[in-house]
Amino acid sequence: MSGPVSRVHSAFEPSLFFYSIQWRSKSYHAGATLTAHHGNGSDFAGFSSLLACPDPKRIDIRASVRTVPRQWLVRTYLERAAIRVFAIVDLSSSMFFEGESNMRQQVTEFVSSLAWSATRQGDAFGMRAAADTSIPAWQVMPTFQPGTAHMVAQQMTRYWQETVAREGKGSGATAMPEAMEAIGPQRALVFLLSDFYWSDDLLQKTLQAGQGHDVIPVVLRDRSATEGLPAFGWARLRDMETGEERSWMLRRRLHQQIVANAQQQKQALNAKLLKAGTRAPLWLSPGWRAEDVSRHLMETMA
DSSP, X not given: OOSHHHHXXXXXXXXXXXXXXXXXXXXXXXXXXXXXEXXXXXXXXXXXXXXXXXXXXXBOHHHHHTOXXXXXXXXXXXXXXXXXXXXXXXXXXXXXOBXXXXXXXXXXXXXXXXXXXXXXXXXXXXXXXXXXXXXXGGOEEEEOOTTHHHHHHHHHHHHHHHHGGGTTSOOOOTTHHHHHHTTOSSOOEEEEEEOOOOOHHHHHHHHHHTTTSEEEEEEOOOTHHHHSSOSSEEEEEEOTTTOOEXXXXXXXXXXXXXXXXXXXXXXXXXXXXXXXXXXXXXXXXXXXXXHHHHHHHHHTOO
C-alpha cells in the first residue's frame, strides 16, 4: 500500500525522551527509579543499628560515638528498581482524521519513541488500545526487551494498513475505561493518547479507572479541523464517530466562533484533566521534538 501509512515504519527512527516520577517504585526488578527498599543501592537512606542491619562494612564510626547509650550504627541505602510504563491509545474513528498532519503517523512515532525511551531507561513498556471494544492487535504485555520499540512500530503500521478502510465507519471510544483497568493495580506511568473528543461521562469513567496510576494525557488534535476551513461558502461537515453530517454556510463570523470555541474546549479539557488528578496534558504538535517532551515531563512530575 502506498501513501504515508505504509511509510511510517520504513522511514521512522525512534526519539529518546526522558521522564521522571516522584513516587517510589515497589518493584524488585533492577532499574533507575528510587524505591523504599533498603539494600545494596547507592542512595543514602539513614542509619540503623548493627543488630537490625548486620553489615560491618557499613559501620559509621562518627555516628556511632555520638549515640547515647553507645551502639554501633551502620549506613543504610535505598535500592533502585524499574517501573511499568504504558501507552493507552484511543482508536476511535476520529483518530483517523487527516488534515495538516497524519494522526496515525503521529501516534506510531510517539508510542514507538515511548517504548524506546522506557526500555533504554530500564523500565518495562506495555500497551493497550480500544475503540468501542478493546483492540487485541495493540496489546503488548510489559516487557524489558530492547527491541520493543521497533516491534511496536511494525505492529502499529501493520494495523493501520489492514484497517485503513475503517475510516469514517463510526466507532467511538467507549471501551477506554476497560483498557485502563487492564493495567492492573500496581502503580504505573500511563500515557493516555487521544484527541479527547469524548463525553464528560466517558472522560470521567476513563480517568477513574486510572486513578491509582500516574496518568499523562497526550492530546492529538489537528488545527486544520477548526482553522483550515474555506473562507466562504457552503461546507458539508461530518462527525467521524457518529457519521452525522450537517451543512454549514461558512462566513467570517462563524470562523471566529469556531476558533474561539476550540480555544475554550482546550481550556476546559485542561481543567477537567487536572481536576481529575492527572499531570498537565501534553498537547502533541505534528513536529514534536523529544527535547520539548522531556521538558514537559520533567516540569510536570507527580
